[in-house]
Amino acid sequence: MPRLTTGLLRHARSIDPLLTLLLRPCRDISSAQNELRWLREHAIKLEQNVNTRARVSGWRVLLRRLVAERARGKPLQYVMGSEYFGELEIACRPGVLIPRQETAASITCLADRLSRAKTLPSELRVLDLCTGTGCIPLLFQYQFWKTYQDEVSLHLLGVDVSSIAIQLANYNLRRLLKERQWQLQNRKMHGRSVQDLWGNKKLKSEVAAFQNTAFLLADVLVDPLSMTDHDPMPLKPAMQFTNKPPFWDVLISNPPYISPAAFNHTTARSVRAFEPKIALVPPSELDTPDVEQGDKFYPRLLTIADEVKVQLCLFEVADLNQAIRVARMVRDSSSWDGVEIWRDYPELANEHEEDRLHDGFEVIGQGNGRSVVCWRGRGAEWLSRANDVRSDRRRSSRIGA
Amino acid sequence: MRGAPWICRPCLIRALRPLSRRHARFQSNAAANPESISPALLSRAHALAAEHSQLAQKLANGFDARAAKKLGEISAVANALKEWEKANESLTELRTLIRDPSTDDELRSLASDDVASSAEQLDQAAQALTTSLVPKHPFASLPCLIEIRPGAGGSEAAIFAGDLLRMYQAYCSRIGLRTALLKYENADGLPESDSPLSEAVLEIESEGAYGTFRCEAGVHRVQRVPATETKGRTHTSAASVLVLPSFPSEGSGEMEDFDNPESDYYIDPKEVRTDIMRARGAGGQHVNTTDSAVRLTHLPTNTVVSIQDSRSQPKNREKAWQLLRSRIAQARREKREEEMVAMRRSVVGVAKMGRGDKVRTYNWGQQRVTDHRSGLTVHDLTDVMGGGHTLEKVMESVRTWLIERDIEAVIAGDEINGDK
Numbered sequence: 001m002p003r004l005t006t007g008l009l010r011h012a013r014s015i016d017p018l019l020t021l022l023l024r025p026c027r028d029i030s031s032a033q034n035e036l037r038w039l040r041e042h043a044i045k046l047e048q049n050v051n052t053r054a055r056v057s058g059w060r061v062l063l064r065r066l067v068a069e070r071a072r073g074k075p076l077q078y079v080m081g082s083e084y085f086g087e088l089e090i091a092c093r094p095g096v097l098i099p100r101q102e103t104a105a106s107i108t109c110l111a112d113r114l115s116r117a118k119t120l121p122s123e124l125r126v127l128d129l130c131t132g133t134g135c136i137p138l139l140f141q142y143q144f145w146k147t148y149q150d151e152v153s154l155h156l157l158g159v160d161v162s163s164i165a166i167q168l169a170n171y172n173l174r175r176l177l178k179e180r181q182w183q184l185q186n187r188k189m190h191g192r193s194v195q196d197l198w199g200n201k202k203l204k205s206e207v208a209a210f211q212n213t214a215f216l217l218a219d220v221l222v223d224p225l226s227m228t229d230h231d232p233m234p235l236k237p238a239m240q241f242t243n244k245p246p247f248w249d250v251l252i253s254n255p256p257y258i259s260p261a262a263f264n265h266t267t268a269r270s271v272r273a274f275e276p277k278i279a280l281v282p283p284s285e286l287d288t289p290d291v292e293q294g295d296k297f298y299p300r301l302l303t304i305a306d307e308v309k310v311q312l313c314l315f316e317v318a319d320l321n322q323a324i325r326v327a328r329m330v331r332d333s334s335s336w337d338g339v340e341i342w343r344d345y346p347e348l349a350n351e352h353e354e355d356r357l358h359d360g361f362e363v364i365g366q367g368n369g370r371s372v373v374c375w376r377g378r379g380a381e382w383l384s385r386a387n388d389v390r391s392d393r394r395r396s397s398r399i400g401a
Numbered sequence: 402m403r404g405a406p407w408i409c410r411p412c413l414i415r416a417l418r419p420l421s422r423r424h425a426r427f428q429s430n431a432a433a434n435p436e437s438i439s440p441a442l443l444s445r446a447h448a449l450a451a452e453h454s455q456l457a458q459k460l461a462n463g464f465d466a467r468a469a470k471k472l473g474e475i476s477a478v479a480n481a482l483k484e485w486e487k488a489n490e491s492l493t494e495l496r497t498l499i500r501d502p503s504t505d506d507e508l509r510s511l512a513s514d515d516v517a518s519s520a521e522q523l524d525q526a527a528q529a530l531t532t533s534l535v536p537k538h539p540f541a542s543l544p545c546l547i548e549i550r551p552g553a554g555g556s557e558a559a560i561f562a563g564d565l566l567r568m569y570q571a572y573c574s575r576i577g578l579r580t581a582l583l584k585y586e587n588a589d590g591l592p593e594s595d596s597p598l599s600e601a602v603l604e605i606e607s608e609g610a611y612g613t614f615r616c617e618a619g620v621h622r623v624q625r626v627p628a629t630e631t632k633g634r635t636h637t638s639a640a641s642v643l644v645l646p647s648f649p650s651e652g653s654g655e656m657e658d659f660d661n662p663e664s665d666y667y668i669d670p671k672e673v674r675t676d677i678m679r680a681r682g683a684g685g686q687h688v689n690t691t692d693s694a695v696r697l698t699h700l701p702t703n704t705v706v707s708i709q710d711s712r713s714q715p716k717n718r719e720k721a722w723q724l725l726r727s728r729i730a731q732a733r734r735e736k737r738e739e740e741m742v743a744m745r746r747s748v749v750g751v752a753k754m755g756r757g758d759k760v761r762t763y764n765w766g767q768q769r770v771t772d773h774r775s776g777l778t779v780h781d782l783t784d785v786m787g788g789g790h791t792l793e794k795v796m797e798s799v800r801t802w803l804i805e806r807d808i809e810a811v812i813a814g815d816e817i818n819g820d821k
Contacts, residue, residue, distance in 0.1 A: 258686055262687075317685075318687070
């Protein structure tokens with residue numbers, strides 16, 4: 001990391017003495033100014049909040065403490081205790097992975113596509129493995145109800161191996177549910193117009209979906225047959241134990257996907273120092289190649305997808321190379337009708353037309369390769385890919401070959 | 402013994418002069434004969450009618466929204482042409498009947514009775530056809546602003562300008578148009594109504610007012626003995642009248658219809674490039690960036706909006722879109738205002754403030770109002786100045802004249818296109 005120049009530090013100091021501290025993690029003046037502004041707003045909010053007021057002795061003191069924490073490299077999201085995931089504010093705590101904007105972009109895109117689908121089952125079940133803060137199921141249903149207009153009952157289940165994560169996910173769920181219920185009550189008391197009625201309907205379905213959302217402590221990676229007394233329980237027994245339905249429609253997962261070598265070399269310092277390694281790197285095994293260790297979750301995820309009979313899958317990956325490796329796994333398993341790779345911002349048009357094909361896989365959007373999407377049966381319709389079923393068939397025949 | 406009474410020579414000459422020439426005016430460009438339709442216009446009508454029947458056939462086979470719209474646009478022309486052809490045919494039939502020596506006298510007298518009425522019918526049909534062919538003025542459906550300023554002639558011109566303003570106000574109140582006096586300044590710069598006028602702006606808020614008052618723009622000349630004149634001499638002075646379409650003030654409502662392509666706020670999403678400040682390197686789980694800046698670039702105008710206020714990227718994006726929309730709308734409005742200014746300049750430029758380039762003369766001595774464009778002369782000056790039916794008649798004649806000019810322009814345009 002290049003040194004911060006004295007000129008830059010002096011310039012920062014002339015704007016605000018606290019900026020010099022924030023320059024350490026931010027490295028440039030404009031993002032440091034943004035973070036300082038957010039921290040200041042946060043400190044003022046804490047001072048005014050009834051619950052936290054007692055612990056705060058003036059926002060200036062608090063701000064200095066927060067900036068000092070941030071200067072040590074602690075992620076801003078942990079310092080402030082929340083991160084925006086899409087349009088939702090999700091609580092974050094140390095020990096649980098901070099939701100990433102790229103994940104939000106692909107989940108938004110997926111939910112938008114599904115909400116525009118013409119034929120959905122009357123009960124749509126969405127399973128999210130390695131859920132962390134619970135951000136994926138929460139954003140999915142929020143985004144889904146934004147555009148979807150018909151009656152459908154949405155069931156969501158988030159699974160994680162960490163009990164802190166499950167606690168936090170449940171906290172996030174309760175918080176959002178309470179917020180929606182409060183809004184609904186407020187509207188019932190004041191709203192009269194047609195627009196309000198439409199808003200009410202949307203809020204009601206959101207509340208219903210939140211009530212149909214659950215989080216489950218289970219280990220995704222463990223094979224249920226190999227070990228019997230494992231803590232936490234493997235996914236399948238855990239689902240049976242808590243009376244969850246055995247079959248699901250959509251599987252989403254943002255599993256740990258960084259290989260040990262990449263963790264040491266490519267991750268940001270604050271990620272390495274402050275975020276849980278268990279959420280970033282798959283559990284290591286001796287004498288397996290590094291790349292294979294990074295990909296460790298995906299074969300298991302595909303097996304689970306077959307077991308719970310999902311029609312549509314979205315897996316987040318690290319980059320285009322890993323995306324192609326995962327897409328090959330999908331192709332080799334030959335139980336899928338089609339597969340494509342989404343970049344960071346799949347709703348944007350490709351920057352270059354020649355970018356669209358990599359190793360025979362369609363790549364859409366802009367940015368790094370970010371997720372692998374595969375489907376079978378009615379999943380193609382849900383993805384609004386019904387119009388090119390023929391090309392899917394061609395592709396599936398290629399997969400078969 | 403009485404001889405023939407003596408008659409002075411001028412009286413003799415006057416008696417011998419043909420009666421019809423006595424009041425003829427040579428300086429006005431009188432209206433063209435409305436009965437005849439120029440061949441260019443007729444051929445255009447025929448072409449449109451052919452297209453009409455083609456479209457009707459196409460629509461009989463299957464519905465097509467664009468064809469249906471086009472059909473609705475030109476069906477008026479086709480119907481008018483049909484009417485005209487029918488009237489034309491019946492008139493020629495009657496004429497041949499009269500000319501034919503073999504028809505008996507009773508039939509001939511009946512036919513000659515009918516000729517007058519069918520000639521009138523043809524006349525009407527021709528009028529309808531021309532109006533249906535002429536493109537409607539793009540601003541005709543808008544409200545308008547009338548600006549009145551005294552021209553050459555000193556305080557007498559200012560008094561006459563005040564007279565004109567009262568004339569238009571009376572006219573509007575008679576036919577039921579809503580008006581509002583936006584600005585009234587007398588010669589001393591005071592907003593008092595009885596002293597001479599230096600500038601007045603009258604807004605006519607009713608829809609379509611621009612179409613009604615478009616014909617009034619120009620220099621109005623007055624010939625009378627002014628109130629300020631002590632020796633009883635007739636003066637000629639002028640006042641200029643500007644007529645501008647008044648555009649509805651868009652942007653006054655908070656909620657604009659973004660999806661309506663007519664709206665100033667409409668932006669085609671394809672014309673906007675979105676730049677998101679992406680994490681350097683791998684992204685995803687590798688970094689926990691807090692960069693949420695969004696930059697939008699509107700490609701046709703190269704307008705750039707960058708927002709990084711909120712920690713939430715979607716919120717920033719929404720804000721950026723809002724800002725971009727209002728900036729583009731602002732630019733569009735400014736451009737339109739510039740066009741209006743250019744139009745105003747051109748009006749002022751054409752209608753110079755002198756007495757020479759007048760469009761209408763109000764002559765108090767002869768109690769006469771003459772419009773120099775349509776060539777119409779009426780003699781009920783009091784009724785005109787009171788905004789009565791006579792003024793309506795004069796304005797109507799000018800509108801007809803304007804339509805003819807428009808037709809000429811259309812034909813000229815067609816000829817140019819045909820040459821190409």
